[in-house]
Every structure is written in C-alpha cells, then in structure tokens.
Amino acid sequence: MNRSFVKTILFCFIASALITACKKEDDTENEVITTVVVQLKSTDGSIDRRFTWNDPDGDGGLPPTVEDIILARNKEYDAQVYFYDRSKSPEVNVTPEIERESDDHLLVYRINGALQLTITPTDADTKGRPFRLKTRWTTKGASTGSVLITLRHNPNKLLSNPDETGSVDAEVEFPVRIQ
Amino acid sequence: MIAQIVRVWGAVSLVFSSSLWLGAQHCDIPLRGMVWDADTGEPLAFAAVRVIGTHRGALTDETGAFLIPDLCEDSLYTVVVSHIACEHERQVIRLLENQVFHFYLRHHVLKEVVVQAQAAAPMPIQALETLSGESLAPRQSLPLGEALRDLAGVSVLNTGTTIAKPVIHGLHSNRIVIVAHGVPLEGQQWGAEHAPEIDPFSAQRISVVKGAAGVRYGIGAMAGAIVVEPASLRQQPGMSGWLYGGLHSNGWSGVLAGSADWKASRRALALRLQGSVKRSGNLRAPDYWLGNTGLAEMNFAITAEGKTGAWRHETVISRFSQRIGILQAAHVGNLTDLRRAIESQSPLNNDNRFTFDIGRPFQRIHHYMVRHRASRSLAEKWKCSTQYALQFNRREEYDIVRRTDNLSTKPQQRFRIWTHMLDVALKHLPISHWEGGLGAQLLYQYNLVGRGGLIPDYQSWGASLWWLERWRHFPKPWEVELGLRADYRRTAAKTTGAFYNVDTTVHFGGVSANLGVARLFGAYMRLMLHTGYAWRPPHVNELFARGVHHGAATYEEGRPDLKAERSWNTHLSAQYRRQRIQATLTLFSNRVKNFIYLDPQRTFVLTSRGAFPAYFYTQADAVLSGVDVSLSLPLIGALHIEGHASLLRAYRFLSDSAEGPSPRDWLPLMPADRFQYGLSWSKPESSASQTPSTLVRILATTTLRQTRIPASGLLSNAPPAFTLWSAEIAHAFRAKKSRQRYLEAGLMVRNLTNVRYREYLNFFRFFTDEPGTNISIWSKWHF
Numbered sequence: 001m002n003r004s005f006v007k008t009i010l011f012c013f014i015a016s017a018l019i020t021a022c023k024k025e026d027d028t029e030n031e032v033i034t035t036v037v038v039q040l041k042s043t044d045g046s047i048d049r050r051f052t053w054n055d056p057d058g059d060g061g062l063p064p065t066v067e068d069i070i071l072a073r074n075k076e077y078d079a080q081v082y083f084y085d086r087s088k089s090p091e092v093n094v095t096p097e098i099e100r101e102s103d104d105h106l107l108v109y110r111i112n113g114a115l116q117l118t119i120t121p122t123d124a125d126t127k128g129r130p131f132r133l134k135t136r137w138t139t140k141g142a143s144t145g146s147v148l149i150t151l152r153h154n155p156n157k158l159l160s161n162p163d164e165t166g167s168v169d170a171e172v173e174f175p176v177r178i179q
Numbered sequence: 180m181i182a183q184i185v186r187v188w189g190a191v192s193l194v195f196s197s198s199l200w201l202g203a204q205h206c207d208i209p210l211r212g213m214v215w216d217a218d219t220g221e222p223l224a225f226a227a228v229r230v231i232g233t234h235r236g237a238l239t240d241e242t243g244a245f246l247i248p249d250l251c252e253d254s255l256y257t258v259v260v261s262h263i264a265c266e267h268e269r270q271v272i273r274l275l276e277n278q279v280f281h282f283y284l285r286h287h288v289l290k291e292v293v294v295q296a297q298a299a300a301p302m303p304i305q306a307l308e309t310l311s312g313e314s315l316a317p318r319q320s321l322p323l324g325e326a327l328r329d330l331a332g333v334s335v336l337n338t339g340t341t342i343a344k345p346v347i348h349g350l351h352s353n354r355i356v357i358v359a360h361g362v363p364l365e366g367q368q369w370g371a372e373h374a375p376e377i378d379p380f381s382a383q384r385i386s387v388v389k390g391a392a393g394v395r396y397g398i399g400a401m402a403g404a405i406v407v408e409p410a411s412l413r414q415q416p417g418m419s420g421w422l423y424g425g426l427h428s429n430g431w432s433g434v435l436a437g438s439a440d441w442k443a444s445r446r447a448l449a450l451r452l453q454g455s456v457k458r459s460g461n462l463r464a465p466d467y468w469l470g471n472t473g474l475a476e477m478n479f480a481i482t483a484e485g486k487t488g489a490w491r492h493e494t495v496i497s498r499f500s501q502r503i504g505i506l507q508a509a510h511v512g513n514l515t516d517l518r519r520a521i522e523s524q525s526p527l528n529n530d531n532r533f534t535f536d537i538g539r540p541f542q543r544i545h546h547y548m549v550r551h552r553a554s555r556s557l558a559e560k561w562k563c564s565t566q567y568a569l570q571f572n573r574r575e576e577y578d579i580v581r582r583t584d585n586l587s588t589k590p591q592q593r594f595r596i597w598t599h600m601l602d603v604a605l606k607h608l609p610i611s612h613w614e615g616g617l618g619a620q621l622l623y624q625y626n627l628v629g630r631g632g633l634i635p636d637y638q639s640w641g642a643s644l645w646w647l648e649r650w651r652h653f654p655k656p657w658e659v660e661l662g663l664r665a666d667y668r669r670t671a672a673k674t675t676g677a678f679y680n681v682d683t684t685v686h687f688g689g690v691s692a693n694l695g696v697a698r699l700f701g702a703y704m705r706l707m708l709h710t711g712y713a714w715r716p717p718h719v720n721e722l723f724a725r726g727v728h729h730g731a732a733t734y735e736e737g738r739p740d741l742k743a744e745r746s747w748n749t750h751l752s753a754q755y756r757r758q759r760i761q762a763t764l765t766l767f768s769n770r771v772k773n774f775i776y777l778d779p780q781r782t783f784v785l786t787s788r789g790a791f792p793a794y795f796y797t798q799a800d801a802v803l804s805g806v807d808v809s810l811s812l813p814l815i816g817a818l819h820i821e822g823h824a825s826l827l828r829a830y831r832f833l834s835d836s837a838e839g840p841s842p843r844d845w846l847p848l849m850p851a852d853r854f855q856y857g858l859s860w861s862k863p864e865s866s867a868s869q870t871p872s873t874l875v876r877i878l879a880t881t882t883l884r885q886t887r888i889p890a891s892g893l894l895s896n897a898p899p900a901f902t903l904w905s906a907e908i909a910h911a912f913r914a915k916k917s918r919q920r921y922l923e924a925g926l927m928v929r930n931l932t933n934v935r936y937r938e939y940l941n942f943f944r945f946f947t948d949e950p951g952t953n954i955s956i957w958s959k960w961h962f
Contacts, residue, residue: 029589168512171789
C-alpha cells in the first residue's frame with residue numbers, strides 16, 4: 001500500500017476510461033417509423049395502388065407529405081399497411097417484424113367525416129385475437145373524410161375493446177376521397 | 180468574526196461543562212501539547228490554546244509546543260485552538276498525566292473557486308444550509324436530491340420516484356452547480372430526467388449555498404451551489420473509518436457502505452477507500468405498486484494524500500454507477516396516450532407487483548472522475564495550488580421499444596461526455612486583514628451523442644480568471660467579501676447522421692461578481708447581505724434540440740440565436756443563535772435577464788406518432804423572489820419546537836408580441852409554498868459536546884397547491900395541497916473509554932400516515948401517486 005500501488009490503480013483507471021472513450025462506434029438502436037404505406041387492391045383485381053405518408057426527416061423539420069387515398073364507389077379493397085424507417089439508408093421495412101410479433105401489436109382504424117367506408121379485419125394474431133394489419137375496405141357512395149391509422153404496442157387484447165390500450169408506435173391520418 | 184463565534188459557542192459549552200470539572204480531585208496536572216499545520220505538517224507557532232471555562236490559555240512557541248499548568252486530572256475539557264491563518268480547532272479531551280495532545284489546524288485560505296470543497300465551509304457571507312451528522316446519516320442512502328429535500332429553500336424536481344434533482348430557490352440543472360471532491364460535476368445536467376451522479380455516502384457534510392455563487396463555483400451558479408464535502412483524511416497515524424447498513428421497507432431496499440482511512444506512521448501518506456452498494460425493488464404507493472421503479476447502484480472512491488518535497492498531493496479516483504428503472508406506466512407514445520393517462524385515476528399499463536427486476540424503460544449511468552491536486556507554500560503568506568480533473572460520464576437510456584424479442588439489448592440514447600479541467604490558484608494569508616486568492620481555469624469538454632439524440636454532438640473550450648478577497652479584522656464586527664470572475668466559453672456543435680444538420684460554433688463571455696457584507700450584532704445576531712452577478716451560456720439543448728420529449732409528450736425545438744442568461748441575485752439574511760434558540764430568516768430576489776424557458780406554441784407538430792404540442796425555447800426576463808425561514812425554540816427541557824418555511828414567487832415578463840391582459844406570467848414548474856413544523860427532542864451526548872447522542876424528531880410538511888402557474892401549456896394542472904408526517908429517531912452508543920469508536924443507529928419513517936399525494940414538481944404526477952410509508956432503519960459503526 002504505497003505510492004506505486006496508487007499509481008497502478010490510477011493508471012488502470014485512466015487507461016480503462018480512455019479505452020472506453022476511444023470507441024466511437026454507435027451501437028444505439030433507434031428505430032423511427034418515418035413512413036406508412038397503405039396498399040389497396042380491389043378484389044376484382046382492377047386497381048392496385050399504394051398511398052404513402054412520408055416524413056423522412058423525422059419529427060419536426062419539414063412537415064410530412066401525405067397522399068390522398070382515392071377510392072372508387074361501391075367497391076371492395078384488400079388493404080395492407082406497411083411501416084418503414086427511411087431515416088436509415090437503405091430503408092428498413094419494419095412490417096415483417098410487426099407481423100412476427102403480431103401478439104404484441106394491434107392496428108386501429110378510425111374513420112372521420114362522412115366517409116361511406118367500412119373497414120373489417122381479414123387477419124388475426126397467432127392466438128386468434130385482433131391484429132388488423134390486413135383489412136377489407138368496402139366503399140359505398142361518393143364522400144370525403146379521413147382514416148386515422150394507429151399502430152399500438154402491447155395492447156391488452158383480453159379486453160372486449162383493446163383499441164385504447166397499450167402505447168402508440170405510429171399514428172397517421174390519410175385524407176380519403178370516394179369518387 | 181470567527182473568533183467571536185467561537186466565543187459564543189465557548190460560552191454555550193461553559194454552561195454545560197461547568198458541572199463536570201468541578202467534581203475533579205487532583206488539580207495540579209499540566210496540559211501539554213503541540214499544534215501542527217495540517218496542510219504542511221509543520222509546527223505552528225503563536226497559536227492560541229484556550230481551555231474553555233477555566234480562563235486559562237497559552238500561546239505555542241516556535242516549535243509549536245504549549246503548556247497550561249494546574250488542571251484537574253481525569254476531567255473532560257473543551258480546548259479551542261486558534262491561529263490567525265487557520266480554522267479554529269475545538270476538541271474535547273480527557274486530561275491524564277504524562278500525555279501530549281496534538282492539534283492539527285487547517286488553513287482557512289481555502290475558500291477559492293472550486294479547487295477546494297471547503298470553499299463554502301467556514302461561514303461564507305452567504306445563506307447556507309447544511310446536512311451533516313445525525314441529519315445526514317439517515318439520508319445518505321437516498322439520492323442526493325431526496326436527501327436535501329427538507330432543507331429550507333431546497334426542493335426536488337422528480338421524474339418519477341427514482342430520479343430526483345435538487346432545486347434551489349426554484350432553479351436547477353444548469354442553473355446551479357454541484358461540487359464533489361472539489362470538482363464541479365459535469366454530466367448531462369441539462370435534462371430534467373438526468374439526476375446528479377453523486378454518492379451521498381462520500382460526504383461528511385453537504386452544504387447548499389444559496390444565492391449567486393458564480394465567482395467561487397463558475398458558470399451556472401445562478402441560484403447557488405451544492406457542495407458535497409468529504410471528511411478530511413486522517414492526520415494521525417493509524418486506521419479509522421465507518422461501516423453503514425440500512426434497510427428501507429418501501430421497495431425492500433438494502434444499502435451497504437463503508438469507508439476506511441489509513442495513515443502511515445512515518446510518512447505523510449494517507450489513504451481512504453470508500454464505497455457503497457444499493458439495491459431496491461419496486462416502490463409502493465398507498466394503493467398500488469409502482470411498476471419498474473427499482474434501482475441498483477454501486478459507487479466507490481479512493482483518496483490518497485502525500486508529500487513530495489514541498490509539494491502536497493491529493494488524488495481522488497471515483498466511480499459512480501447506477502441502473503434505475505423508470506415507471507412503466509409513464510411510457511406514452513403520443514398525446515392521446517398522455518391524455519388517457521391523465522384522465523385515469525390509477526396508472527395504466529402498470530406492472531402492479533413487487534419485483535427487484537428492472538426492465539425497460541431504464542437508465543444506466545456511469546460517472547468516473549480522476550482528480551489530482553498539488554499544492555505548496557511559496558512564500559510566508561502565499562500558497563500555490565494546481566488541480567487537474569478528468570470526468571467521464573456515460574448515460575444510456577433504454578426505452579420501451581416496439582420490438583419485443585430479446586434481440587433488442589441496445590440503448591435508444593447514449594450520451595458520453597469527457598470533461599478536462601485545469602485549475603491554478605494562488606492564495607494568500609491575511610495581508611492588511613485581506614485574505615483570498617486569484618486563479619485561472621481551463622476547460623475542455625467533448626460530448627458525443629451519436630445518431631438519434633435530441634441534441635447534437637459538441638465540443639467546448641472554456642477559460643476563466645477569478646479573484647476573491649475577504650476582509651476581517653478581529654474584533655471589528657464587520658466582514659466583507661469581494662469577488663470577480665471572467666469566463667469565456669466556445670462551443671462547436673455538430674450533428675452526425677441525424678435527420679437535420681447543425682454545424683455551428685457559438686461564443687459566449689461573461690463576468691461574475693459578488694459582494695458580501697456581514698455584521699455581528701452583540702454575540703448572537705449575525706446579519707448578512709450578499710449580492711452576486713452570475714451568468715450561464717445557453718446550453719446546446721436550448722440552442723439546437725429538436726425532437727419529441729417522450730415523458731412529456733411535447734415536441735421541443737431549440738433556438739440557435741439565444742443569448743446568455745445573466746442573473747443578479749441578492750440575499751439578505753439574519754441569523755440569531757443563542758444557546759438553544761436558533762432562528763434564520765433569508766429574503767432573496769433573483770432577477771434573471773434572458774431567462775430561457777420552453778414556451779408553448781399554439782401549433783402542433785405532426786409526426787409519425789400523431790400530433791404533438793410544440794414548445795420552443797425562448798427567453799424573457801424573469802424574477803424569482805422569496806423567503807426562507809428556519810426556527811428552533813426550546814420548550815421544556817430538551818424539547819424543541821421546530822419550524823421551516825420556504826416561499827417563492829417566480830414570474831417572467833411577457834414579450835411585447837404576446838397578447839394577454841397581464842404583462843407578466845408565472846414561471847412553470849416552480850416549487851409551491853412549503854411549511855414544516857414539528858417537535859424535536861435531543862439529548863446532548865455529554866455536557867461539552869455539540870452533537871446530540873439521542874435525537875427524536877416528528878415533523879409535518881405541508882405543501883400548498885401551486886396556484887401560480889402559467890395560463891397556457893400542458894403543465895397547467897397542479898395537484899392539491901398535502902401534509903406529510905415524518906419521524907426520526909437516532910442514538911449514538913458510545914463506549915465509555917473510547918471517543919473514536921461508537922455506534923450510531925436510527926429509525927426514520929417517511930409519509931407516516933400513508934397519504935396519497937402528488938407533487939407538482941414531479942413530471943410523473945400525471946401517472947401515479949407518490950410512494951407511501953417508508954420505514955428505514957440504519958446503523959453506522961465508527962471505528
């Protein structure tokens with residue numbers, strides 16, 4: 001227990017601090033959903049379109065660009081929602097992971113305005129509970145409004161209405177026109 | 180001045196000690212001894228040694244020796260040793276024949292900028308609150324902020340139960356300075372959810388200096404400073420130390436801590452090893468468990484002191500590491516989630532059970548510090564001291580992520596900051612009754628945030644010059660302190676791979692100054708007037724932040740053209756101390772020019788998680804003023820009545836462009852008025868001692884509803900008033916013969932009546948109640 005001991009400790013300490021210090025690699029894991037795409041295929045196969053909600057520069061900065069969803073009257077569409085992280089290059093498609101963890105996710109659709117549209121699920125999670133990544137959109141007369149799509153994380157699917165449980169991973173609103 | 184106060188204390192102890200020495204028999208024994216300079220290890224000539232209550236005294240000769248004849252054998256005496264250049268030393272001794280007593284005096288020149296933790300210690304001309312001894316011991320196992328909660332003028336900014344930041348007179352984070360081991364703490368203080376990386380076990384005393392203290396502690400000390408002072412290392416050869424064990428019922432947490440000092444018998448080498456370990460599980464509110472509020476902490480510090488030639492060296496190495504769980508229920512994805520959480524009476528998505536496990540979200544923090552100080556005396560009255568400190572702080576934040584698989588083990592945010600500080604100081608002993616010093620400081624800081632961070636990476640360079648002088652001329656009742664400091668800061672901020680690009684360099688310069696005047700009226704009353712000017716440059720987050728602040732569900736954006744904040748802080752403080760009566764009244768007014776705050780906009784920012792209310796950093800002049808009162812009056816015997824009050828009014832002036840009938844608005848998140856009242860009973864350990872051996876205290880704390888809140892903004896909802904009861908019992912068990920070894924033990928109950936309440940200064944008040952009853956037991960064995 002003398003000065004050389006203290007020096008040794010000091011040396012080790014500084015060395016370890018500097019070694020950890022010099023690692024500049026960034027191994028944080030920061031997923032950002034910047035882009036939501038709704039693919040709508042009419043059941044008769046005549047229409048197949050993708051509508052995009054896009055905010056590649058993340059929160060704030062430039063406002064997101066949103067495409068209007070345009071639907072034909074009295075038609076049925078098979079819809080699927082895709083999620084991307086376009087802040088990274090190449091872009092990351094987050095959808096397969098959400099599908100894999102379907103038990104922990106839930107999509108919620110809210111129709112605003114006088115839109116003559118009904119949305120019904122066509123899928124379920126691995127336990128047969130709601131998931132709603134894939135849905136069927138049925139249109140009636142010409143009308144306008146919007147659809148708010150919310151991706152919820154860790155919802156309580158045991159409840160009769162799990163739509164307001166868990167926390168929000170993504171929430172985007174598409175203007176919709178049926179013509 | 181100090182000498183007069185010593186006299187007052189002497190008079191107090193005379194009252195107590197008179198009964199003891201009257202009963203002794205052989206009263207022809209001399210008291211022999213030596214007085215040493217604790218800093219240089221050299222004998223001190225012309226030190227005054229007085230035996231309280233006997234009207235006897237002597238001066239030391241050139242060899243530091245003294246002799247006071249005809250005292251009584253086997254009696255307890257209180258000896259006060261004073262020297263013009265040193266702090267007085269006061270010791271109780273048991274006089275036996277053929278003994279030589281050694282007294283070690285410390286210089287009190289050490290009130291310099293930052294270099295010495297003792298800076299604020301010897302009664303500065305500034306309002307001061309301290310925590311030490313039996314008030315500190317039961318609180319050492321709490322986070323620093325919580326430990327200081329009961330001091331007048333101090334409150335706590337919480338993010339849940341696990342993250343606590345101390346607040347002085349309404350200001351916190353970058354507006355106060357925290358000094359540990361003589362080094363200002365440099366981490367990520369800007370964040371409200373970034374608690375200070377301080378182990379309260381490293382302290383023997385924690386002082387809260389109230390008022391502008393920029394000259395002593397540097398940039399940012401606008402509202403004050405918190406000085407964590409470790410005990411001095413052992414002066415006499417041998418070993419000593421303490422062991423601490425504690426348990427808290429709420430969270431079933433356990434704490435172990437210890438410290439061992441060793442001093443070589445011949446050489447000037449002294450060493451201390453100190454460490455602490457804490458582990459806690461989920462806390463419990465009166466009605467439910469608070470899911471994921473566990474904590475794990477491990478800290479250590481090594482201190483070594485030695486001499487080579489004329490130089491005196493002191494090295495400190497410390498490591499602080501912590502893993503803290505953050506209430507799961509507080510995780511909200513967007514504004515809708517937050518609204519739902521606010522509307523719900525009980526927490527949503529709460530993991531309502533007890534566990535020691537800490538899951539996401541949690542924070543993992545490491546703070547390392549190496550500090551070396553070398554000092555030597557240059558001439559008869561001058562001393563030179565240099566200090567280099569390196570701090571490395573790594574903060575990792577693990578959020579709840581969308582991925583639920585176990586692949587995600589990585590943090591979502593990582594901050595790493597390196598801070599180098601070099602201090603050089605020249606201090607002098609009184610020259611025509613002025614004593615003080617001047618010095619310079621250089622700083623280099625590198626902060627690496629990486630992608631995805633709320634703030635860009637930055638590098639800072641800083642330089643400071645300071646000069647501090649204090650006048651006192653015994654026995655004149657006046658005392659004056661003057662200080663001046665100039666700082667320069669250059670910061671280069673650059674984003675790497677983030678969404679937006681920042682590549683800017685900003686420069687800030689500023690002057691800090693302070694003037695303090697104290698006057699003693701009679702023997703009991705001390706009046707202090709302190710006025711200080713302090714400043715701080717806007718922090719990188721205030722300039723360049725951009726992103727969603729998750730806990731608050733707000734979108735925050737910095738403004739690159741912010742100006743420096745400048746504060747003019749004036750305190751008037753009156754202290755009355757007469758035997759067992761103690762009263763302190765402090766009035767303060769802090770005018771801050773260009774006060775930076777988050778201003779709610781009337782717009783929302785659309786993100787992929789929905790719309791968030793926008794808050795932009797902006798600045799306006801602000802005024803924070805208030806009153807602190809502390810009172811302790813004897814009732815019957817050893818029973819005292821105690822009262823404390825902390826009142827604060829804080830508002831900002833609205834800019835011309837803002838509409839609204841009032842030209843000013845309240846500042847958000849300011850502590851509500853708080854009153855504490857209760858009874859304490861303390862039995863002094865012996866007639867001569869100031870430290871009680873038994874302490875019993877019951878205290879109620881009433882916190883009013885904060886009604887002075889800004890008209891707009893999310894935070895416009897303050898919880899109702901509440902009253903908490905707490906009880907404390909502490910006792911020191913001493914072996915009759917040994918003054919060194921003793922056992923302290925105690926019991927502390929917080930929130931005695933299990934009240935359901937929410938604190939306005941807690942960001943998580945939207946989600947859960949505060950914790951319920953917590954019974955703590957602790958013991959500390961000094962050896």
